[in-house]
Amino acid sequence: MQVEHHDLYTEFTDMRDAIDTLKAGNSYFAGLFARYNRLTGKVEDLEEHDMPVADFTLEDMKKARVKLKDEIYHLLMAFRLGQKSPA
Numbered sequence: 001m002q003v004e005h006h007d008l009y010t011e012f013t014d015m016r017d018a019i020d021t022l023k024a025g026n027s028y029f030a031g032l033f034a035r036y037n038r039l040t041g042k043v044e045d046l047e048e049h050d051m052p053v054a055d056f057t058l059e060d061m062k063k064a065r066v067k068l069k070d071e072i073y074h075l076l077m078a079f080r081l082g083q084k085s086p087a
Contacts, residue, residue, distance in 0.1 A: 006040050015076050036068045
């Protein structure tokens with residue numbers, strides 16, 4: 001099965017520097033980043049190997065991943081806005 005990869009550097013190509021900065025300096029963001037990557041790895045592994053799993057389980061995992069991605073996106077946007085604000 002063709003599996004689409006959803007790593008955050010691919011999802012947010014124009015925010016690589018912000019991701020790296022927040023990962024290094026914000027433990028909350030680093031935790032979200034790690035959770036997202038673990039969950040993405042599990043989803044991709046299930047899809048890639050056509051492992052038997054209930055549809056609702058896979059869908060719940062994907063929904064959780066989208067929720068994490070949304071929170072990460074908002075943190076990245078807040079970080080960017082903070083960088084552009086006058087000091």
